Structures are given as C-alpha cells and as structure tokens.
Amino acid sequence: MTSYALFLLLCFPLLFSIPATHQLQTYQTQVLLQLRKHLEYPQAIEVWDNYSGDLCFLPSSPQMTIVCQGNSITELKIMGDKTDKVSTFEGFAIPNLTLSEAFSMDSFVTTLSRLTTLRVLSLVSLGIWGPLSDKIHRLYSLELLDLSSNFLVGSIPPKISALVQLRSLTLDGNFFSDSVPNWFDSLSNLSILSLNGNQLKGPFPSSICRIKTLTSLALSHNHVSGKLPDMGSLTDLRMLDLRENRLTSEIPRLPKGLVTVLLSSNSFSGEIPQQFGELDQLQHLNLSFNYLTGTPPAAIFSLPNISYLNLSFNKLTGSLPSHLSCSAELGVIDISNNRLTGGLPTCLSSQSDKRVVMFGGNCLSVDPQHQHPESYCKEIHMMDKESGGMSIGVLIGVIGGAVTVVILLAFGFLILSRRYCPRGTSERHLTRKAVPDRAPTGYSSELLANARLVSEAAKLGTQGVPTYRVFSLEELNEATNNFDQSTFMGEGSMGKLFKGWLENGTFVAIRCLTLSKRFPIRNLKLRLDLIGKLRHPHLVCLLGHCIDGVGQDDCSVNKVFLIYEYVANGNLRTHLSEDSPGKVLKWSERLAVLIGVAKAVHFLHTGIIPGLFNNRLKTNNVLLDEHQIAKLSDYGLSIITDEIIKLEVKGEGQKLQRKKLEDDVYSFGFILLEALVGPSVSGRGEAFLLNEMASFGSQDGRKRIVDPVVLTTCSEESLSIVISITKKCISPESSSRPSFEDVLWNLQYASQVQATADGDQRSDATSQTSISQQN
Missing domain, CATH: 3.80.10.10 (Ribonuclease Inhibitor)
Known part of the structure; x- marks a missing residue:
C-alpha cells in the first residue's frame, strides 16, 4: 500500500466525523434560540444577537452562563433583570410580571428537555407562568434545578422525583398552592431543598426526615401546618428555615x-x-x-x-x-x-x-x-x-354564643340599612364604586397585585387597619366639602394635601397627584396595588386611591388621589424646634423616631420584591402619632410619578447629584443630621452642613453646632455613635455608605447605650436624694 493510500485510509473517517460535530453544535444552538423565543427575548441574553462564535465560548455574566463539555451543554443559567419587561417608565422598573398570554409552559419545557445533558438549570425572574410541566423529568441528568421568582402555580410535579441525580431544588417565590409533596425521599442525593415564599399547605411531609444527605431545608412563608416531626435523623442538616408558617406543635x-x-x-x-x-x-x-x-x-x-x-x-x-x-x-x-x-x-x-x-x-x-x-x-x-384549663364544652359554648350575637347584630344592621339607606337613591354613586379592575386574561388582579410583594412580617402591628380599596370621586368631594380651602393642608413637589372626613367618622389625608405624563390605566393600577399592599407599623397606611381624568379610550390617566390614614401629631421637623408648636423631643425620643423610620425604609428596600427606593426621605415626611410613634409618609411615590428622575445628566457633577437623589441612605443621613443640629441650622443648606461636619470631631465644635436639647439629654457615647453613622450616610462616595441594616443596627445600639446612661443617671439621682434625706 502506498503512503498516499494509507493517508486516505486514515483521514477517511475524520472527513465523515466533521459534519456530524457541526450538526450537533447547530442543533444545540437552535434549541437555545428557540428557548430565547419562548422567553420573549429577555435582556439577559441579548448578547447572543451580536455573537457570531460558538455559544459555548460566550463569556459568562451574573445574568447568563452557558457551560459545555465536549459538544454538549451541561449548564444553563439565565437571570431576568427587573428592567427586562417593564411598563414604559423612566428610572424605576415595574415588571410586566409575566410573559405574554402566548407563552406555553408545555411547549417551553418540551423544547428545554431536548438539552438532555443539562446538569445545571437556573431560570430565575423570567416571568414564566402556569403549572410546571411534568416533562421536566426528561432532563434526567439534572443535579441543580432553580426556577425561583417566577409565576408557577398548582402543584409541584410528582415526576420531579424521577430526577435521581438532583442535589439542589429551588422553587422559591412562586405560587405553588397544593400540599407539600411527600415524595422528596425519592431524591436520595438531595442536599438543598428550598420552597420559600409559595402558598404550599398541609402537614410537614415526613419523607423529608428520611433524606440523609439534606444540608439545607427552607420552607418559609408558606401555609404548612400541624406538627413538626422529630428531625434528629438529618445529621447533615446545617440550615433550617420554617419561618412564617402555621406549625402548632x-x-x-x-x-x-x-x-x-x-x-x-x-x-x-x-x-x-x-x-x-x-x-x-x-x-x-x-x-x-x-x-x-x-x-x-x-x-x-x-x-x-x-x-x-x-x-x-x-x-x-x-x-x-x-x-x-x-x-x-x-x-x-x-x-x-x-x-x-x-x-x-x-x-x-x-x-x-x-x-x-x-x-x-x-x-x-x-x-x-x-x-x-x-x-x-x-x-x-x-x-x-x-384559659388553658377551660373545658372544651365551655369553650364551645362561649364561641357558639359569640357567633349567635354576631349573627343577630348583622341581621339587625341589614334591617336598619335597608330602612334608612334604600336602594336607588344614588345609583350613579354606587356604579362608580363598583367598576372592577381590569386584569390580564387568565390572571386575577389579586394574583398580580400580590406577586411576591409583601413579607408576612409586614402584618405585624397592623391588626385593625382597614383593607385597601378604591374610592369614588364623590366620596372624596363629600369628605372635603368639594376640596374646600379650609381642608387644604399644604402643597409640595408631590401635589396638594387635603384633610378629609369619611362617612364612618374617620379622618384621612388626601394627596392629589397630577402626573406629568399619561399612563395606561392598567400600569397605574399595578403600581398603586404595589404600594397599597404595604403594611408596616412605621408606614403611614395607604387606605386607597381614586383615579380621575381617564381618557375617552379608558386606557390612560393623568390624575390620581391617594387616601392615607390621618396622623395628627405633626411631622418630625416640628418636634425638633423650640419655635414650633410641637413638643421638642429629647435625645432618647429622637432615637426612637429615627429607629422607626430606619425600620420602615429597611422594609421598603428588603421586605418586598421589587424593593421601593427613592422614597423622598426628609423630616417633613416623618409623622408622629399620638404616642410619638414615627410613621413615614409619601413612600414609593417614585413609581407613579417620574418627577424625581427628570434630570438631564451632563457631566460628573450632575451624575453625582442624581446618585444622591436616588440614594435613600444619603437622604436619611440628612434626617439624622437634622435630628442632631435642629432645623434652624439644617435650614442653612446642604453645602453648609457638609462643610460643618468637621466640627463634630471636637467638643467645642459639637457645642457650637449640635442642638442644645441634644447636648443636655444625650450621653457622649450614644451621640458619638450617631455622628459616626451620619458621616458615613452622607459620604460623597456611594460605595462608602452603609446599608440600611447597618444604619438600623447602629441606631439601636446608640439607643441601648442611651437607655443604660439614663438608668445610671436615675440611680445616681436616687442615691443623692437618699443621702440628702439622711443628712
């Protein structure tokens, strides 16, 4: 055999293998492009459009990762950005929540299952909705599955139990509402199981206690009830999170x-x-x-x-x-x-x-x-x-009696209301109240408005607070005597404020917002629902809204009224100055107010998804109730008015100024500063205060700039802690500013130090009095 013939014989198989390899790569690429189409072209994978090479070699990013071994894709991670699918709005991204009605979960998972070599699959915050298809079990090589922060509903497919290689299963922040499955012990290699933030119910599944490999178990923010079983057999377990359920054992x-x-x-x-x-x-x-x-x-x-x-x-x-x-x-x-x-x-x-x-x-x-x-x-x-020793019979009797009384009262109320409030006297008034919200087909407004919004912890301290509702314009006219001048409370950059009195005798504050551009009514209602669901002890409760100025097409609006609970004891600024009618707060009282505001802002940032930022923090927006409990008002308005962010960003100086306006930590720093120096000094302007910050470093400087009420009622250590955190908050470099969690921690520590100092002072005073009496 000649050398040439031998060369052809060796190369002949390679010639046939090259097209096969190319076809395999093209096939995987086609699957990825089909997935992109199913996901409606999220921003996270826009980079695919301009990349001409093999997607396996595409550089990874926090939003997108593709890993291949040989010619097979083994890892696919896509993280949706809050700016992917948003209502047309500058500055603050309001997700359109879900993919369109054209999305098909079954088709999507069918396409996905063609990537049978996948070992890691993470599709987070992409708006995927509907029941999770049981075809997911076709990805038999999966070791990690993360579908968190989507809109998956119904039950967790039992066929997931066939993914015997699975080591990590994360389905947080969805709407699964069936019982917690009892087949998890089929996943004999499972190390991480996380189902936080769903609506799962029923008993805690005993099968979980048979997963010997489990290291992390998270079922928080669900409706799991009944008894928690003995978990001592889970010897590898390191993290257990069962917060905010209904466990009673x-x-x-x-x-x-x-x-x-x-x-x-x-x-x-x-x-x-x-x-x-x-x-x-x-x-x-x-x-x-x-x-x-x-x-x-x-x-x-x-x-x-x-x-x-x-x-x-x-x-x-x-x-x-x-x-x-x-x-x-x-x-x-x-x-x-x-x-x-x-x-x-x-x-x-x-x-x-x-x-x-x-x-x-x-x-x-x-x-x-x-x-x-x-x-x-x-x-x-x-x-x-x-009460614990009360017999069941007596308890049933008490409950039965209470129910009977409630029924009789309700019946009596019905008779009186029919007698004194006959139907037909105000048909137009009732009709306007009854107009329903228009939600996208297939999804109730309740589902959309509650989409991973409010932490259950926000319910703390809100018992008895009225539920959010839609008001009619007639109601507001009646409450304010047609917005008479006598009800006018003031005007700021966020619109006029009026005091109203509802039919049930409740006082309310009504803010009238005139939007600088017209919004589609559906988008506006979604934004209002975001704010209306918020409940926190240190937030002024938003009771409802009224939309006015709807266009002829009923799809755009430029005027909205926000109805808040009325807080009658003035704002923080009036309690910092001796020239104002409010009682001047001592240092310990100022700390209590600041801690309340910090808790509220920390909740707005981290207690809801998406977090609310740009909250217009200033002393005028911190209200005090009759018990001197701080309540933050005008929070979240940046998502329904673009006034804050209408800035022409030209040059580094204005970029820095915009950064400051958008940073709640920076704004809160000036609330801290005003609590330290009083409004008379803080009124001289931001530049003056920044220059005077150096004065805090010496005793003489502090005496010159710090409010005398603070100096005479504070301990040196407590004051130093707050000065230190204030300096960090108003640092020109945003990267140097602390998190709100750090701010809150320091304020609580300063309060504890002050309480100890006050206690010691009282003890000394008592001792001195005792000595004087003995003498």
Whole structure:
C-alpha cells in the first residue's frame, strides 16, 4: 500500500466525523434560540444577537452562563433583570410580571428537555407562568434545578422525583398552592431543598426526615401546618428555615450540626427544648413570635458559636440566672416582649461595643420606663393557665354564643340599612364604586397585585387597619366639602394635601397627584396595588386611591388621589424646634423616631420584591402619632410619578447629584443630621452642613453646632455613635455608605447605650436624694 493510500485510509473517517460535530453544535444552538423565543427575548441574553462564535465560548455574566463539555451543554443559567419587561417608565422598573398570554409552559419545557445533558438549570425572574410541566423529568441528568421568582402555580410535579441525580431544588417565590409533596425521599442525593415564599399547605411531609444527605431545608412563608416531626435523623442538616408558617406543635429534637435555625412567626408552644443547649455549631437562632413558655435554657446563651439569639414576642416566664454566661460571639440578643421577671444578668446588662441586647416589654427590675410591673406578668400568666384549663364544652359554648350575637347584630344592621339607606337613591354613586379592575386574561388582579410583594412580617402591628380599596370621586368631594380651602393642608413637589372626613367618622389625608405624563390605566393600577399592599407599623397606611381624568379610550390617566390614614401629631421637623408648636423631643425620643423610620425604609428596600427606593426621605415626611410613634409618609411615590428622575445628566457633577437623589441612605443621613443640629441650622443648606461636619470631631465644635436639647439629654457615647453613622450616610462616595441594616443596627445600639446612661443617671439621682434625706 502506498503512503498516499494509507493517508486516505486514515483521514477517511475524520472527513465523515466533521459534519456530524457541526450538526450537533447547530442543533444545540437552535434549541437555545428557540428557548430565547419562548422567553420573549429577555435582556439577559441579548448578547447572543451580536455573537457570531460558538455559544459555548460566550463569556459568562451574573445574568447568563452557558457551560459545555465536549459538544454538549451541561449548564444553563439565565437571570431576568427587573428592567427586562417593564411598563414604559423612566428610572424605576415595574415588571410586566409575566410573559405574554402566548407563552406555553408545555411547549417551553418540551423544547428545554431536548438539552438532555443539562446538569445545571437556573431560570430565575423570567416571568414564566402556569403549572410546571411534568416533562421536566426528561432532563434526567439534572443535579441543580432553580426556577425561583417566577409565576408557577398548582402543584409541584410528582415526576420531579424521577430526577435521581438532583442535589439542589429551588422553587422559591412562586405560587405553588397544593400540599407539600411527600415524595422528596425519592431524591436520595438531595442536599438543598428550598420552597420559600409559595402558598404550599398541609402537614410537614415526613419523607423529608428520611433524606440523609439534606444540608439545607427552607420552607418559609408558606401555609404548612400541624406538627413538626422529630428531625434528629438529618445529621447533615446545617440550615433550617420554617419561618412564617402555621406549625402548632412543640419544638421537636433537632440535628446537632445545625448552624442556622429560623422558626419565627409560627404557633409553636411548650418550652424551648433543653436539647438546644447541645447545638454547639449553632450561630443563628430565631424563635420569635410564637407561644413558647417557661424559662429559656441558660445553655443557649453560652453556645460557643452563637451570634444571634431572638426569643422575642413569646410567653417566656421566670428569671434568668444572675450568673448567666454569654458566648463571646453573641452580638445580638432579643428577649423583649415576654413575661420575664427579676434582674438582667451581668452579661446582658454590661456595655459592650460588640453586643446589642433588647429586653423591653418584660417585667424585669431594670429600666422601668420600658418594663411592666411584675404583677402584670404574674396576672397574665395566671390568665393563660386558667384559659388553658377551660373545658372544651365551655369553650364551645362561649364561641357558639359569640357567633349567635354576631349573627343577630348583622341581621339587625341589614334591617336598619335597608330602612334608612334604600336602594336607588344614588345609583350613579354606587356604579362608580363598583367598576372592577381590569386584569390580564387568565390572571386575577389579586394574583398580580400580590406577586411576591409583601413579607408576612409586614402584618405585624397592623391588626385593625382597614383593607385597601378604591374610592369614588364623590366620596372624596363629600369628605372635603368639594376640596374646600379650609381642608387644604399644604402643597409640595408631590401635589396638594387635603384633610378629609369619611362617612364612618374617620379622618384621612388626601394627596392629589397630577402626573406629568399619561399612563395606561392598567400600569397605574399595578403600581398603586404595589404600594397599597404595604403594611408596616412605621408606614403611614395607604387606605386607597381614586383615579380621575381617564381618557375617552379608558386606557390612560393623568390624575390620581391617594387616601392615607390621618396622623395628627405633626411631622418630625416640628418636634425638633423650640419655635414650633410641637413638643421638642429629647435625645432618647429622637432615637426612637429615627429607629422607626430606619425600620420602615429597611422594609421598603428588603421586605418586598421589587424593593421601593427613592422614597423622598426628609423630616417633613416623618409623622408622629399620638404616642410619638414615627410613621413615614409619601413612600414609593417614585413609581407613579417620574418627577424625581427628570434630570438631564451632563457631566460628573450632575451624575453625582442624581446618585444622591436616588440614594435613600444619603437622604436619611440628612434626617439624622437634622435630628442632631435642629432645623434652624439644617435650614442653612446642604453645602453648609457638609462643610460643618468637621466640627463634630471636637467638643467645642459639637457645642457650637449640635442642638442644645441634644447636648443636655444625650450621653457622649450614644451621640458619638450617631455622628459616626451620619458621616458615613452622607459620604460623597456611594460605595462608602452603609446599608440600611447597618444604619438600623447602629441606631439601636446608640439607643441601648442611651437607655443604660439614663438608668445610671436615675440611680445616681436616687442615691443623692437618699443621702440628702439622711443628712
């Protein structure tokens, strides 16, 4: 055989193999392009349009990753951006929530299943909606599946149990509403199971306790109910998150290797297990907002790695031992709002730069200003024991009697309303009230408005708050006497404000917004629903809205009225100046107000999705109720008016100015500054205050610029903490500014330091009085 013939013989197979390889790459590329079409061309993968090479070699980014082995795609990650599918609006992205009605879940998963070599699949925040197709099991090589922050409904497909290679399953932030599946033990390699933020119900599945490989289990913000089983067999479990469910049992035995345990906002009862004192790896324990009783085990305070311990809002009783030992790692302890008595142990009462202790709302013998008398806790405890011992028969009788009374009252009310409010007297008025919201076909307005919006924690402290509703223009005219000048309360950049009086006797504040451009009515209602669902103890409650000025096509609007609860005690600015009629706040009272505002803004940033920013923070928008509780007003208005962001950005200076306007931390820094120096000094302008910041560094400078009321009522350490965090907040470099979580932590610490100083001062005064009387 000649050398040439031998060469042809060796090369002949390679010639046939080249087209086959090319076809395989083209096939995978076609699948990816079809997926892009199904997802309606999200911005995260726009880079595919301008890339002429093999997609396997496309550079990865936080929004998109493709990994290949050989000629097969093994990893596909796409992260939707909040600016992908938005209503036409500058500056703040309001998602259109879901893909269009043309989207087909079954077709999408069918196309996806052609990538059978996928081991990692992550499709997050892409607006995917509908029941998850059981064809997902065709991706038999999957080891990681993440479909969080979409709109998946119904049940979790049982055929997922066939994905035996699966190590991580994340379906957070969807709308799954069936029972939690009881087949998870089929996934024998599963390490991470996360189903947070759905509407899953039913009992906690016992099958989960048979997954020996499980390291992280998260089922928070669901409706899981009943008993939590013994979980001691999960020896590899490190993180357990069951917050905000409806679990009603005693807390069972937990694995000793746990690092994080989050069981807050359930209905757990009984005592905290003594076994918790053996969880040597535990760093973060939150048992707040339950019905736990007894005295907390002393051992949990001295666990070697514990850094965060929250036992607040339970029914804990008894006294903590005076010789209680606290771990050196323990930085935050919250035992507030229980029924604890006696003294505060030394390790919880001593001042430390590294430890914050919250203990208000008990019956402790320290800090009487924030404690109940000991008799109160004893009486409440006895009432609980008596009610707990009530027989079932008596309980049923009481409930039955109450129901009967309610029915009779309702019947009587119906008769009176028919007699005194006959139908037909105001048909036009009733018709306008009854106009329904127009939601996209296939989705109720409730589903769209509640889309991963409000943390269940926001319900705290809002019992009795009216639900959000639509008002008619006639109602508002009646409430304000046709917006008479006598009801006018003021005007600012966000429109005029009027005081109104509803038929039920409730006072309200009505803000009239004239929008600078016309919005489609559906988009406006979505934005109003975003704000209207928010409930927080430190937010002025938005009670409803009224849309006016709708065009002839009923699809655009340029005027809206916002109806808020009326807060009668003025704003923070009026309580900082002796020239104003409001009571001037002492330093400890100012700290309480600042902490309330910080909690509200932290909730707006992190407690809802998407977070609300650009909240127009200033002292005039911080209102105080009759109990001096701070309530933030005019929050979130940046999403229904583009006034804030109408800036021509030219040059670095104006870019910086825009950055400041959009930064709530920066704005809050000036609220802190005004609380320090008073409105008379802060009124001299931003530039003056920034130049004067250096004065805080010396005692003479502080005496010159700090409000005298602050200087005479503050401790030096508490003041220094707030000055330090204020400087960081108004730093010209946004990267140097702290998070709101850091701001809140520092303010709470400053408040605790001040409370300790006030207590010491009262003790000294009492001692001096006693000595004088003896002399």
